Amino acid sequence: MPELLTTEEAATYLRLSERKLYELVANGAVPCTKITGKWLFPKAALDRWLAAGLAAPAALAPPPPILGGSHDPLLEWALRESGSELATLPEGSEAGLTRLARGEVSMAAIHLHRLDGDDDAANLDAVASAPGLYDAVVIAFARREQGLLVAPGNPLGIGDVAGIAARRARLTLRPQGAGAQLLLLALMARAGIPLNALTTVKPVCPTGPDVAQAVRAGRADCGIATRSVAQAAGLGFVPLTVERFDLALRQRDYFRPGPQALFAYLRTAAFGERAAEFGGYDVSETGKVRLVN
16 A cells, blocks of 8 residues: 555545545544645554554543653652652653553653664654654753763773773663663664673663662673763763653643643753753753654
8 A cells, every 4th residue: 555545545544435534634633635736645644643543532531640761860850849749650761652652651751762873853753653642742851961880980991882892891781672772772783783792781770870779889880871870879971972851741731730840840940950960961952842743
């Protein structure tokens, strides 16, 4: 089936009459585009539209006041200080988006990375193409430094991911689908290093503070986390990238009390001062709407 469907093809695909399809078009209820006077229907958009109707009909109750996805120290502090009353469920970026699509969380904190290196739009592309998130919005939280946490003074002299393999350093991993793990895989792919070339330790570390604890306890020589985590733990830090850390939620949930309390607090001077204190954050675009799906 072609990617762009005619009215007849779209009606057949949706199992509707052409008259009913025209009614949906007239009401703006179905994704379509008009080219030289002819209606065309992107099949991928129709698929997302159908999936969204199943996953999150308007009649469903509001999602629980939980922020899923990735963990971040500054975000955790802001949630508490803002009085948002949002709980956290840090399982990783991809898990957060899955829960958001299912209506199991109100927001998802994400920092995704791709093998092709085009990371600036990775969060937006993931939300825009996710089944069930046709009505999502992405809000910028911060740009933050991600790198390798190492012992104070970096005794092994690790400078990048290639250095992990060269020095046979013990690396602690993050969960599958976590942004830090996606970053590791992307950097290794660009460097031409297979994962089995690294010496890894178990169990995996769900969050950055867990990585810090593994390094401080001597169970691992290094692991990926943010500069703020390294600074709080008194560990060395080898910068690898500056990434976008965003918040995804449904447009209808944006105006609920919890998210509004958080977003209002992100505009305060106190938030900017604490970001500078934590270290490794650029909050110049905080609160900016990056995507309306």
